[in-house]
Amino acid sequence: MQVEEARRNNPTPEMKKIAREEGVSVEHVLEKVAAGRIVIPRNANRENVGALGIGEGLRTKINANVGTSPDYSKIDEEVEKAEVAVEYGADTIMDLSIGGDVDRVRNKILSAVDVPVGTVPIYQAGLEPSEGESVVDMSSDDIFNAIRKHAEDGVDFVTVHCGVTRETVESLKKKGRLMDFVSRGGSFLAAWILHNDGENPLYSEFDYLLELAEDFDLTLSLGDGLRPGCLADASDRAQFQELFTLGELVDRARESGVQVMVEGPGHLPLDQIEANVKIEKTTCDGAPFYVLGPIVTDVAPGYDHLVGAIGGALAARSGADFLCYVTPSEHLCLPSLEDVRRGVIASKIAAHSADLAKGIDVEWDEKMAEARENFDWQKQFELAVDPEEARRLRAERPAELDPETCSMCSDYCALKMVRDYLDEV
Ligand code: SF4
Structure with a gap:
């Protein structure tokens, strides 16, 4: 357990390697891991994964999403995308598969790359409920069994949309938005809450989730299910209500010694990016901030890798630690291999530009x-x-x-x- 060792002032081989590669002291890594301001996503069961730190004082990291869809489910293509993404500089891969044999895709990607791999287990729980056919039929057990299965396979971090609660969904219903939900996992849970008139199990049984994470040293990435999907909804009440809930869950994760990061928007105009990063950092006590893009204009389909890089550079300059790439096919279709390559490069440029402004890699x-x-x-x-x-x-x-x-x-x-x-x- 990275946090446990850090709190004992006992640097793990991963902490030493991160310090060496990032040009910071081992003490810095120890202190920040102990405080939850750096995470080292690394499943205790996975052997072929290198040491990667995400957080304060380190280089900005980038993630590339790959994965099948119901329309395109060629496993080898998704594995090749993961390999190409790593070749061009992706620090992590997320497998977001929702088509075909999703267990097979995940395991092939885990074997093919040696960087941390993340998943969103709620997809599998929603696709394969033990009873019924729809995402609203999944049970609490289905959700936690999917998380356990991914962790047993060696997944290093999972996105869990714990902040989509009855309260936030009710608030969204009252106030309304131009685009209600654009997060796939967030929409699964909101539909489930409304249909079953129940509370999100990832929130109501958060302690159980922490126990599961502890068993595998699984890093939790608290998803932003209510992230704005267009500039008109940026920084609205629902978005921040979820973020404040996530801040409370960060505290509880840290008490249990579970590594946790927080995901963020989404679509944001340039002038709101810095404020969003600062608010995440204050409400979540410096937890590593993982942002998608951000997308700074809604009108450039086909060029969203550039739009995301503009937002990503400013977000990282303002303190975000981890950028999720955006490809030219965002909002249009499942990315091709070439789209993945272009997305990674755009995101890499954004991350490096921000690092230069912090005096890193000059x-x-x-x-x-x-x-x-x-x-x-x-x-x-x-x-x-x-x-x-x-x-x-x-x-x-x-x-x-x-x-x-x-x-x-x-x-x-x-x-x-x-x-x-x-x-x-
Ligand atoms: S200054 Fe020289 S190297 Fe630079 S663009 Fe002109 S020809 Fe090329």
Whole structure:
């Protein structure tokens, strides 16, 4: 148990590795893990997973979602997406499968990648209720059995929408929104609450959930079932009511020594991002903040990877710790392999841009500047976030007049011209 060891002041091999790779002290990692401000998602049953820290003072991490849908359920394609996402820099993978043999997809992804893997077990509980056919027929046992099954398989973190409660759903009904629910798991639970006139088992039996998490050192990612799905609903009462509930659950998880992070919006205009991050940090006592995007405009389908990167950079700059990527197919269809690659790269750029502003990994950009100044194209490719694309573009329109430069200015290359004159002085 990472928290238990940290509280005993006993650094685990994972804590030492994280400190080394992130360039921070072991004491920093120990202190923050003990306080719940850094999480190390790592299932006690999983062997092929590296050490990854998410939280205060560390690099911004990025997640890539993959997974089947009822329309597209080719397992090997989803595994390949997971592998490509990791190749391009995803720190974690979430398997959100809801089509075909979801147990098989999950287990193949767990074997294929060595980064932490997360899931949303409520999907499986809703798809396969022990009695009945609909998500509203799932029982409390179905929900917890799905969580246990995922944990036994080695899943490192699970999204659990514990803050979708009767109270928040009632409040949403009273006040209304332009788009009620855009969270799949949140909608399963809201439908269940309304149909059964009961309380969300993930909330009413939260202590049992904590016991389950303790058994596997499973990290809980408290889902934002009421995240706004459009700018018109951003920062509304329902969103914050859920967040305040999550803050209370963070306290209870920490008392049990369970690692916990908090998920956040969603669709937010740029001017509301910083406030949202600060409020999460204060109400959830510094728990790592995991944001989807955020999406800063609703009108760019096909380019939402860019929209998400703009929001993600500002969120991370404001203190968010973990960015969930967005692909160009967001709001349109299940992403292709190429969409996954583009989504990861966009998110990676957002995370790195924010890290630079925090003084992290500054040397990377300095090396690139030196390579540019020296016209060292190979070095530039090596340092590029996407070497393949950089190579492809340079080869597509080479500089004919002065091959050392690029065809943008060619023999009017500003770098060369100034250097020639400076050399004459
Ligand atoms: S040709 Fe222009 S764009 Fe290309 S390296 Fe020189 S200054 Fe930069």
